[in-house]
Amino acid sequence: MDKKKIVAEIASRHGVLIREDDPAFYIVDLATMVIEEKAEEIREAVGKAEQSIPYLLDLKRKEIDEAAARILAASDDLETQRKQLAETLQQDVDNELRARVEDYTSQVMAAIKSTIRETVQDEMTNAALTIETAARELEQARHGLRRSQLQDLLWMGAVGTVGGLISLLFYVTFF
Template sequence: MDKKKIIAEIASRHGMLIHEDDPAFYIVDIATMIIDEKAEEIRAAIGKGEESIPYLLDIKRKEIDEAAGRVLAATDALVEQREQLSFMLKKDVDNELRGRVDDYTNQVMSAIKTTIEQTVQTEMSQAAVTIQAAAKELEQARLGLRRNQLQDMLWMGAIAIVGGISALLFYVTLFQ
């Protein structure tokens, strides 16, 4: 702090002359010390927030994995039910009705596919809400962090979700 510059500025603004040993300079020193102390506390809080980010991301990844597992389990159950229905119908009908059974089976598979797509959309919507909530929490925890780092982490989460959804859709398409 340049005391002579401050003394000159106060004299030009207010027409008052203060000296280098004026108590006002002690107040400035005290304020500076308090600001430095608070800045260190803020840096420590940001550090703690940064440490919790991987934990929060792991929790959200697990939630998304569990949702994908539920969708896959529902798909397997529907495929098994379809196979059982198809076997029973084919066993009980003659050759003329078998063509109709295949048509009916295709309609059921179409309905199952629609149901699966709706389930996937619902899970994706819930995952999007979860990710948005996580993003808000992360944003609050990471005040003062570089924006590019946060965007990179969010893009990685989005890529993971898109990859999971792509794998699910590939699975559904492969086994329909």
């Protein structure tokens, strides 16, 4: 500290003349020592703070890493749940489609059986009429004519027709 400079500055600013051994300089020295001591304490505190910054940053980095790991785990859980829900929905859709196909197939089979029954009944009725007609014709031929080869052929044709119709009925009924 340059006391001469300070004395000159106080004289120019305030118009007061003090000497270099003035007790005010003791107060200034005292304040300077206190300030220097506090500055040293502040420097030490700043040094400690600077040393703890990497540690604190490392702690925060670990906290962030743990939070990120929790978020990723939650994301994985959500993905697993989404897949399970998709599988459940797919199974429900498959079961519903399967039930509808089975219902439709049952309806189609019932309609086919009904149609086959009606067709068989119609064919049996026609065959019965044909046999009845053939039998009448044979009866008429038997009464009026001698049995000839033509009559034998008609009889065999009727029997063959009846046999064919019966075979057709069995085929349609069982297959």
